[in-house]
Amino acid sequence: MKLWRVDLFFIITIALLILCSAKPIFGQTKVETLLSSKQLENILQRYSLSNVDSLPLSMRLYHVSSFLEGAWLSKQDSLIYKGLMQKTWLLGKAKLYDSAIIYTHQLYDLAKQNRDTIYMARASNKLGIYYKKNNQLANAFNYYNEAFRISRIDKDTLKAGKILLSMANIQTFLGDYSGSKTTAVDGVKYLEHTSDIRSLAGLYHIISVANRQQKNYSEALKYNGKALALAKDSVSVRAVGVNNILIFKNTKANILADQKNYKSAISIFSELVSNPIVQKDKKEYTRVLSNLGYVQWLENKDNKNSETLLLNALDIRKKINDIEGLVTSNIYLTKYYLDKNKTKALQYAETAYQNAKKWNSLTSILKALGYIFELREATNKEAKEFKEIHIQLREANQSNREIYAVTRYENDKLTNENLVLKAETARKERQQVIYLFSTLFVFLIGVLVFYLYRQRLRREKIREVYNAEARISKKLHDELANDVYQVMIQMQNDQNDPEVLDKLEEIYHTTRDISREHNSFRTGEEYATELNGMLSSYSTNGTKIIIKDIDEINWQAINPEKKIIVHRTLQELMVNMKKHSHAELVAITFKKTPKGVVITYADTGVGVAAEEIIYSNGLQNTENRIKTIGGSFIFESAKGKGFKAKINFPN
Missing domain, CATH: 3.30.565.10 (Histidine kinase-like ATPase, C-terminal domain)
Structure with a gap:
């Protein structure tokens, strides 16, 4: 009875997943009616239920699908955006990437129709993620590039830098280390002055890996050091991520091993193997364990412990089904047995080839086939596949470079236009400053001229007052003093002289005239x-x-x-x-x-x-x-x- 219940629940879950992902809502006929407030409240409740983590993914998808149906009926783009964003995220979480891609295209088309660059960028970025998860790397790179282009136009430097990190990761996976380094360096330009040190550290790490693969070990260590230096305190350690820091240290040890500095490399690997955080993460633990075994073998080809470490790592990776790790372990064991036991070496090479095909890593397939060809005569089928994959890989890398080259040219052109605009703005600002200083200079000259003019008037007024005083003084002396003196003489000689009175009257009239010339008057x-x-x-x-x-x-x-x-x-x-x-x-x-x-x-x-x-x-x-x-x-x-x-x- 219990088994029947489990099977029934499993069947219902699968049915709901198929129902949610089978038919796109985008193709349904829209009803020309608007939702009532009660209906709107009901569909919003559906959205809330789709966010409940305790519910199975199938139920959460069911609720968001119901919400999305109502959103289309409401004809509110904000609700449709909300529903499509949530549904694509849940489908990606359920690893239903084909369905996630379909609904993300709906999101992109709606945003494009509305000329909404924000959601166009979000949809393009989502398509990049889901195509990458679906091993459709060419499409993933193309949509990441589209998201980057829009983000660059919108001047969202933080988003642009993070997208370039995703693009560089794809190029690294495809073995295009020159292209990945170029893309990552461009990404650094967007993020080096931002707070997103996790993405910045990731870009430094990619540049380090690219330089290592190109055997430029000094530069590889330099950028590895830059990535590690970002984790300078407890806050930045959390921001960069403890696991990422451990990966950077693992890469540093590999670079040192490439430089044949085996003791330093083994010291780092030994420290990492003993780290409790590494031990809890089986995938990371086996990565370090296999690297330690491989480097010990490189240091001493007769080291028996290295074989044990390599086999232990292989065994754990089989148990956790780490396909990527299995490829690395089998390649290491192929190299280990290459001169000791060619039969075993061939077995590991063939296993590496099979796992590489599952992982869909073209570079790993080519590497495994290379060892197979070395250990035995290749079949026509294998030789043909080797050639086809080599061509496919070359074309993929070439296509990615061309896609990004066009966008990079557009960005450089936009940057140049911005520089021209900034130069023009600076020129106008300089002109304004010149105009301002010219105006100020003219104003100061005007003030100076006005001051000098006022001083001149003041001096003229002083001279005028002086002249007036001089005239009065002269008049008093010439016209009054002499007359008064003459009257005084006459009075001394003869006080009864009748001319004395006439002379006094003349003096009076003269005094009155002088007073009249200089008296005040009203101006009202x-x-x-x-x-x-x-x-x-x-x-x-x-x-x-x-x-x-x-x-x-x-x-x-x-x-x-x-x-x-x-x-x-x-x-x-x-x-x-x-x-x-x-x-x-x-x-x-x-x-x-x-x-x-x-x-x-x-x-x-x-x-x-x-x-x-x-x-x-x-x-x-x-x-x-x-x-x-x-x-x-x-x-x-x-x-x-x-x-x-x-x-x-x-x-």
Whole structure:
């Protein structure tokens, strides 16, 4: 009864596996209806069940298939991606690689249709994995290359480096050590500055193995040392992986043995054989054990212990069905008996050949056939197979090189374009820096010019104040001090002299004129009135002042500084008129223009010939003042024809 139950469960499991992998969902007809929230919740529960590790793989595949059916009905690409990713992973876990490949192609096609490069890269990488597991190495390399190309375009350097590691592994397996080294070196460029030290160590290891096979032992040890150096502390040891570190040490011992440094190699192998971690891993333990036996034999062909170690390793590998290891053990034993017992050597060579065919290792098949040919005359069938495999291996390696060469060219081209773009960006940045510094330089020059201009104005103002003080002092001395002194003399001679009062009145008027020339005035709303008053104050019985259109000017729109300069300029003209011109009529006209204000001054004074005009302090001050507000001062005069001046300044 118990046996029947076991058989029934086994049959159901097989049936479910066949059901899950038989018909692609991709080919089913889509229903044009959307799922309700309850149905969506139900299919998501199916997905959750597919993730339960305690369930048999068959049940997990059943649940993810149900989820995927609902995902197609929902027409939500995110759910379809989720389902296909999960199903392909479970099929790969179940070693149903053919079915895994079918569903991964569906994932790739959907991603390509949506132009989704992320899932295109993931699908391509999965196809590389499953084709490799299925011993379809050419297809595996091609899809890995596609995944690498997309990752490179997407600038996912971490993914690109890991994919190159997978590609280099395939090339190593096919015996293309030159190609694997090139690919691995490219992978290092992507990963050497990342946190993925496990993949980086793997790339260093491949470069080391390639150099060993090419008999470049110094370089082999160099890159082996790089791989081991990555495990510098407990954290990095975990990151690289303890088993990987043991493999790297095993490779180091093999390189030393190739250099005939047998003692160092045997020392490393002996240490590894005693390692508890190695002893727990039968596959790794037999690898080290057989290597130790082989190197001991290389050191001493009469060493009996080496045969024991080789046979022990072979026996364990048979028990655990380690096909790859069986190939190595049989090749070692073939070499061991080659000169001692050709019959045994041939038996081991033929066994190595059979295991190599199971493992589908073309390089191992060729190696085994080579020993078979050496030990006995080859049959036509074996000779033909040797030739065909040799051609197949050569073509596979050539194809892989061509596939990657095209991608590498595209990558180099893209890199060059990026370098050109970076150079152009750098050039623009340099230009911006130049523009910035040029602007800053111009600004500083402007500030300097402005400062110097302000200093010049300040000096001119100081000179103007000094000149004004000098004029006042001169007036006080020339026009007042002498008159006061004369009055004092007259009063000493005759206090009752009637001319004394007249002289005192004249002194009073002179003092008032000096005060008027230098008094302050308002620049606000009363400005026009005060300016008009100042000009009118120079009117006497002998001089008539005509002021025209002063109120037509919008004085409120003119800043105070300009008003002050206009006032002082006109005052200077009026003072000059009174002192030198003796004019009977003075006309001052104000006119507004689109660009500013024009003030015209004209008098009927004595005038002066043009060749006799010498700039007085007053005229110089007048011109300097007007220039400070961006205006101009033009005058003309002729003897007997009066004096004319035109003042022009912007609003």
